[in-house]
Amino acid sequence: MSDGDPNALAAPTAEAVLDYLVRSIVDDPDAVSVEVEDGRRTTLNVRVAPGDMGRVIGRSGRVASAIRVVTRAAAARDDVEVDIEFLD
Numbered sequence: 774m775s776d777g778d779p780n781a782l783a784a785p786t787a788e789a790v791l792d793y794l795v796r797s798i799v800d801d802p803d804a805v806s807v808e809v810e811d812g813r814r815t816t817l818n819v820r821v822a823p824g825d826m827g828r829v830i831g832r833s834g835r836v837a838s839a840i841r842v843v844t845r846a847a848a849a850r851d852d853v854e855v856d857i858e859f860l861d
Contacts, residue, residue, distance in 0.1 A: 783815045787848035787855050791817055794840050799825035816856045817844065829859055 782788065788807055796802040804822035809815060821829055830837045841857045848855040 784851045784853045786850045790847040791844045818858050
């Protein structure tokens, strides 16, 4: 995004870190997908297998919160702010 290239990824480091973290947690890593949605803020939409959503969210949302913290820290390298959404 920094060079004005329309094909450049908005948050490549954050996307890679998020993908790695989620794939490490779930039982079916092949079902994980991360989609980047550009807007005022970049949104990373995460989809997992239906049986894995509980593992990603965790008790009281603690795992999801930790994933968001680490991914936002990685996004700082990309000089962007990101939101992370876990979708069914």
